[in-house]
Amino acid sequence: MSYKSPLLSLPGAVPAEAPDEGVAAHYGDLFREQRTLAGGGGLVDLSHRGVVTVGGEDRLSWLHLLITQHVSELEPGHATEALILSAHGHIEHALYLVDDGATTWIHVEPGTQGELIAYLESMKFFYRVEVADATGEYAVVHLPAGSIADAPEGTVVRETPHGRDLFLPRGELESFAASHGPVIGVLALEALRVEAHRPRVGLETDHRTIPHELGWIGTAVHLQKGCYRGQETVARVHNLGKPPRRLVFLHLDGSEVHLPGHGTPVRLASDGPDGRQLGFVTTSARHHELGPIALALVKRNVPVEARLLAGDTAAAQEVVVEP
Numbered sequence: 349m350s351y352k353s354p355l356l357s358l359p360g361a362v363p364a365e366a367p368d369e370g371v372a373a374h375y376g377d378l379f380r381e382q383r384t385l386a387g388g389g390g391l392v393d394l395s396h397r398g399v400v401t402v403g404g405e406d407r408l409s410w411l412h413l414l415i416t417q418h419v420s421e422l423e424p425g426h427a428t429e430a431l432i433l434s435a436h437g438h439i440e441h442a443l444y445l446v447d448d449g450a451t452t453w454i455h456v457e458p459g460t461q462g463e464l465i466a467y468l469e470s471m472k473f474f475y476r477v478e479v480a481d482a483t484g485e486y487a488v489v490h491l492p493a494g495s496i497a498d499a500p501e502g503t504v505v506r507e508t509p510h511g512r513d514l515f516l517p518r519g520e521l522e523s524f525a526a527s528h529g530p531v532i533g534v535l536a537l538e539a540l541r542v543e544a545h546r547p548r549v550g551l552e553t554d555h556r557t558i559p560h561e562l563g564w565i566g567t568a569v570h571l572q573k574g575c576y577r578g579q580e581t582v583a584r585v586h587n588l589g590k591p592p593r594r595l596v597f598l599h600l601d602g603s604e605v606h607l608p609g610h611g612t613p614v615r616l617a618s619d620g621p622d623g624r625q626l627g628f629v630t631t632s633a634r635h636h637e638l639g640p641i642a643l644a645l646v647k648r649n650v651p652v653e654a655r656l657l658a659g660d661t662a663a664a665q666e667v668v669v670e671p
Contacts, residue, residue: 351458353487354522355393355531364534367458367550370396374533381536382636388494390532394513395487395521398461402452402468404477411452414471415443416559416582418570424449427506427513429568431559432467437581439557440467442549442568444513446506453504453515455488457549487521489514490537497528510544539633542641545597545668551610552595552630552643558582560591561645563669593627593645594669600632600640601662607632607640608658614644617655617662626650629658643668 351370356363360376363369371393374381384390402411412420417430424447432441441464445454456464461481468479491497492511499505499514506513516524525531541548547562558581559569569582585591600607614627627646635641642658648671650656656663 351396353393353395355395355525358525358531362533368396368534370458372531372533373535375531378533378535378634379636381530381532382539384530385492385532385536386540386636388492388496390492390530391495391497391525391528392490392492392532392534392537393487393521393525394455394490394534395518396458397483397488398456398458398464399482399486399488399515400454400456400461400464400468401480401482402454402477403450403480404475406476407452408447410472410475410477412573413575414468414577416569416576416578418573419445419447419452422447422452425505425507427508431564431568432464433559433576433578433582435577437558437578437585438555439549439553439559439562439564444506446504448504453482453506455506455513455515460549482515485518486515487518489516489521489524491528500524510540510546535633538631539635539641542597542631542633542643543635543638545595545643547595547643548631552645554645557593557645558585558591560585561593561669562595590648590671591669592648594648594650594667594671595630596627596644596646596650597666597668598629598642598644598656598658598663599638599666600642600658602639604640604661607634608642608661612659614646614663615657616650617657619657621657621660623657626656632658 353371361372364373415430427446430443504515612629613625615623630643632642
């Protein structure tokens, strides 16, 4: 049975579509929700995301060997993010993690925790670690930057410049939302994510995406460490070349009624809608101040000053990853 958040029963809730099924897209007023979130108010129900815990005295040294981030000396309470790559350096998982001194807490894209756990279990060998799927017991709740809401005592909190992610016991989700609302849908959070140029696995990635293309070098990939799957590709591209594609931010023509969806072809405006495809839209959103916006992945050699077309929609680009 597919997941359905209890907060979908709140007045005005409109269910979200893939990849965020199970929680609300919005609660009736998308722009009001965005303004509230941008101002530090409300909370976002991310209870559909996967939660994985890693315990055991070897957990950090062991994770350090598997992921792209330097975590062997990760301080308790210090949030970070990391990737798991294929042998060829392609992105498979993005991990958003924090350690509480005894356990490493990770949240991942909805429905991907099983695949992640299977990989981690296959790499345990003789390390003293315990990997568990905690999705059934804990729900992720996001509080925006500037929020003055207090996390319940004992709650594991992952604090970043973009806000706080709480690993909240599922039994407390409804009462916490009732006392710390308003509850805000994921479309508002997605619009602010696009505005901040932050990539998301499964949207900004495909089967051949490498970290350099999305600007994940430095934030999720530590260049002064080795010993992880795909590290050779990371080092080679960083030291000897350029990635084949780059992430761009698009200001879309606000007169269009429909947003270009994920996968919509991107072309040079000068070539028209029948021109050669140079990339694709990864995420689009309606922003409360900027209007229609999007992220897209395009070929590295697309001129940075070029006007683009996202499907039939005119688009002006801003550089996210340098060509």
